[in-house]
Amino acid sequence: MTITRLVFCIGFSAMALHGAAAEETARVDDARVEWLRRIDEARERYDAFASRVAADLERAVEARAAREDARLDDPTLRRGDIVVTATGLLMFKGSSKFIYDRSDFEPVGEAGARRSDHCAALLGILRARPRAGR
Structure with a gap:
């Protein structure tokens, strides 16, 4: 057992x-x-x-x-920077987004160029553009 x-x-x-x-x-x-x-x-x-x-x-x-102006997508652009395009000079107004729109730039005319720290250079570029078209 x-x-x-x-x-x-x-x-x-x-x-x-x-x-x-x-x-x-x-x-x-x-x-x-x-x-x-x-x-x-x-x-x-x-x-x-x-x-x-x-x-x-x-x-x-x-x-x-x-876009015709792909160089506007430069990530190093800062407010006030000038970009030369086929249509003229553009000043970067600033933007929080990276792929910038045309609205983030404003055309630089003679009046704007005169107010810039780089007045002589900008006026020279603006005046040279019409001569290049001849």
Whole structure:
């Protein structure tokens, strides 16, 4: 009878250990499934983000290519800087966005050139432009 009890106890302990191991395996599998789900969600969020950035970049490149004065997109421009274009001199008024619009610049005429610190150079450029057209 002692041997029977011993075998019964060993068998019962083995079943308990097997059950605990199976439960632990189930918990590990559940955690892995949750981890893989979170990775898939993160990948989807990144893919959506990357698509938006690529589309925005394409639109910016197309808009810049369509502009005749792409040099106006100089990120180093500061308020008051003068840009020479095919249509004349433009003064940068300033802007918080990087891809500047034409509205961020104003034409520099003779009156504006006279008020500038670089009056002589600007007037010389303004006067040379009509002669170049001859």
